[in-house]
Amino acid sequence: MEFYLSDLLGDAVINQSKEKIGTVLDFVITDISATLPRVRGLVIKRGINKEAVFIPYSDLSVISPKLVKLTTDLVDLTPFIQRNDEVLLAKDVYDKQIVDIDDRRLTRANDLLLEEAHHVLVLKGVDVSVVGILKRLKIPTPANLLKHNIIDWKDVQFLGGPSPMKFKIHYKKLEALHPVDIARIIFEGPGYKQGSRVLASLQDPIAADIIEELSPKLQQNLIEAMKLDDVANVINQMPAHKAADLFVTLGSDYFKKILPLMSLAKIEQIKSLLNYPEFSTGAYMTTDYVAIPSGMTLDQVFTHLSKIEQLPDFMLYMYVLESEFANKLVGVLSVYELFAQDRRSRVETAMVKNLIVSHPQDHIKDSLKKMHRYNLSALPVISRNNGNRLIGVVTFRDAVSYYLPKRWKVRIRHVLPILE
Structure with a gap:
């Protein structure tokens, strides 16, 4: 059975005795880079103070767009605190940028599609259509006019938001694209700070290829947002003539800081190229x-x-x-x-x-x-x-x-x- 996250948020949560104990606040997964990330449980808000409490998925007997029912009357009332490996679907994924790997384009998660089968609830896909936004705003949409546009999660690369995430994001799907496409995707939307985090997480040869595809202005803005160690690793992977071009773009003051972190072999290669006359083949x-x-x-x-x-x-x-x-x-x-x-x-x-x-x-x-x-x-x-x-x-x-x-x-x- 499939559910949209927007249909489940705010649902009443009842215990085995059919007493309402709260409403659905969010769903928790742990491996957002998986092909079908499994839901570990949900977070409900309860009481006058609307305290957040975690309910394990194993304690759920019914999930529907109308209500969520538990298998027990006993609930751990310990206040929920998000762990570093936990992703909250509404808080961390809604409205965040994603990459449609098949179409090589940047888009946004307007709604999320969940699927329950064989006592397992998984994140199946992302709705990138206008319908996803309207459903969250509780605005009725004529079925014959607007349709959902679902991208399977296996074809999605999650990029995250502008602020650093607590959880680790793997970019294996993104690395499969051509460096030109990755460069375009990263800098169409995320911005330099987020782009620098994505770049630092990619394998060094791929990161070097991406930087080579950028204009000098983009190179400068991106690299200045990166940590010096990450920049040195990238430059050590670049062909010497491309690294020499990067020296010009960033200027000598910046490279005085980074030289101690670079390999001596790469420095010697760059020196040999810089010694040749301006319009020489060398x-x-x-x-x-x-x-x-x-x-x-x-x-x-x-x-x-x-x-x-x-x-x-x-x-x-x-x-x-x-x-x-x-x-x-x-x-x-x-x-x-x-x-x-x-x-x-x-x-x-x-x-x-x-x-x-x-x-x-x-x-x-x-x-x-x-x-x-x-x-x-x-x-x-x-x-x-x-x-x-x-x-x-x-x-x-x-x-x-x-x-x-x-x-x-x-x-x-x-x-x-x-x-x-």
Whole structure:
């Protein structure tokens, strides 16, 4: 049997002897991130002082839109105090923002649908329609004009409200979306404080991807609302060239505070990028790429890729090195060839040996021209004077940002000194 929460709130609560002992104030669940959160019990208000008292679900014999009946005359009159793991449906979920995972949109919980079956009461769905609001206001709605719009709870990501919640919210459903969608959803409604709490709760690689998708202004407002430890964790997961861009956005004063919390390896990567001239290829390249030794078989490449915790966002090519211990570039293996060739083949037979490369000192326009001329989506960047040593990759997507406003002079003048 299904019930809307709005139909149950305010119901009379009677004991086994059919004496009224109070009215329904709220329902309690403990795991709001579950597929079907179970109701542990209800909170009633009783007496002249309207004291809140908890009734376990096991003490209920009848639940209906007219009344709630208990199986006993004995009620624990201890005043109800909400615990940290408890969620009150009316108090904590009504009117709060939720994400419709299927439609990738932000909406609001206007009413809640409960279902009772086999002596278990669960939160089944959310009504996001106008009907949900009208029912709570006790305004009659013609059935043929307005209809409920129910989203199953399994397809809902609860975001919470503007104030910190006592209970912990897990964001596994949200993490399944594309970072672009998550960025849009978080900042369409919740605001920076709540958005920073959501972001800090996501896995670091996902949080880093989301920040990369934001405009500089949104990045600044969001990060300034986050704790320094959380920001450092996110930046350590970002590609160095994206982290360098973030340095410019936030300014040197902010990063003086955060540098002690960052990994030394990430700081060194950022320093190396910031040292390149303003419009050089080195200023636009990334150190986030996949390199493999030439002695591997293609089957071993698949195994190698499966062990990489997070692959680069843009990976049409893998860069083949002379050996596992040498950084000398000897070839490029495309993802297409990886799948097209016999997996027993060796990398050196499937790779392209006639390399089209760029150098960090080359003007970025020259690298763009090469990519256009040879129909490439990325170029390996090698050291000009150090025997084809691979130092980075420049993608077409990053290179075309040359035609957008850049602040490399500001970056080098104000940010680089604090890294020394």
